[in-house]
Amino acid sequence: MASDPKHFVFDDVIKHNKTKDCWLVIDGKVYDVTPFMEDHPGGDEVLLAATGKDATDDFEDVGHSDDARGMMHKYYIGEVDKATVPKKRAYVKPADSNYNHDKTSEFVIKILQFIVPLVILGLAFVVRSYTKEKSA
Incomplete structure (x- = not known):
């Protein structure tokens, strides 16, 4: 550690919430983890999710x-x-626009966007057919 540490206010620290500029607060210390983003075993999403707060408990x-x-x-x-x-x-959503805070796979999202409307249309067709048969 540096012999004379720099002091930050929290509002300045939370501005660093991007993959290319990521700072974390752990035990009152500020860490610039930007160089570690690609190498973090949990992925960069874990680090991005820890921005904008005291990440001590998460750590x-x-x-x-x-x-x-x-x-x-x-x-x-x-x-x-x-x-x-x-x-x-x-x-606070991290500044990276492709950040997926709930960890939902992009593939799953695309599948659901395709399947859900089809299921709704199918159900509507079944209900319509059923009600036509009942009224006939």
């Missing part, structure tokens, strides 16, 4: 290895003023 809940914890020092860029970090976080 701890995963149970990172000692090796992962040891890597953190190279991404450390300073400290966050803890008084500026909100207790609760409203969802």
